[in-house]
Amino acid sequence: EAGVTQFPSHSVIEKGQTVTLRCDPISGHDNLYWYRRVMGKEIKFLLHFVKESKQDESGMPNNRFLAERTGGTYSTLKVQPAELEDSGVYFCASSQDRIAGGSYEQYFGPGTRLTVT
């Protein structure tokens, strides 16, 4: 079974540009999460999808960040326009539905390293 995949693995953009990160969760996982780690800080939650609906977006830093999950499969996270403080590693995770017999475990992807110059 394929794990969570993320694309690209690394992106370098200039301040003011737009970047779109993609996450493909494990097949059958209804829950999809985005997290971010800024250098020197802890991994922080951004938002949580259940299928195509946003369950919790309390961690989204501002309206320059837009997350979508059309059709309840893969998700994209767009940053527009990017600022220097957006640099960091963006992780995606997915999990099954607990009620359907799934576990609590959130499976993480390898992350996308975003550098804004």
Next chain:
Amino acid sequence: QKEVEQDPGPLSVPEGAIVSLNCTYSNSAFQYFMWYRQYSRKGPELLMYTYSSGNKEDGRFTAQVDKSSKYISLFIRDSQPSDSATYLCAMRLLYGGATNKLIFGTGTLLAVQP
């Protein structure tokens, strides 16, 4: 004040040593406690999780939760060079609540020397 505090290390031990990793937290509503291992340039991988207080053992790993002290620990016995990684504690509220989000510590970098 951060919700979860974790000593970032680095922690260097000789092969075969017992390693103790710890986190403290401030939110008494946390119910699930997890330890993730992260190798360089990889995503976090769940090692163990514990519900509420108590101990849980899995091979060379033991997780302990003391809710009265808001303190969790991970012990690694007979440490191996392959255990060298960053260890992250994470916590969440009760499942079925408003959120599934994980709250992470900063991670402790562990190096096991051969």
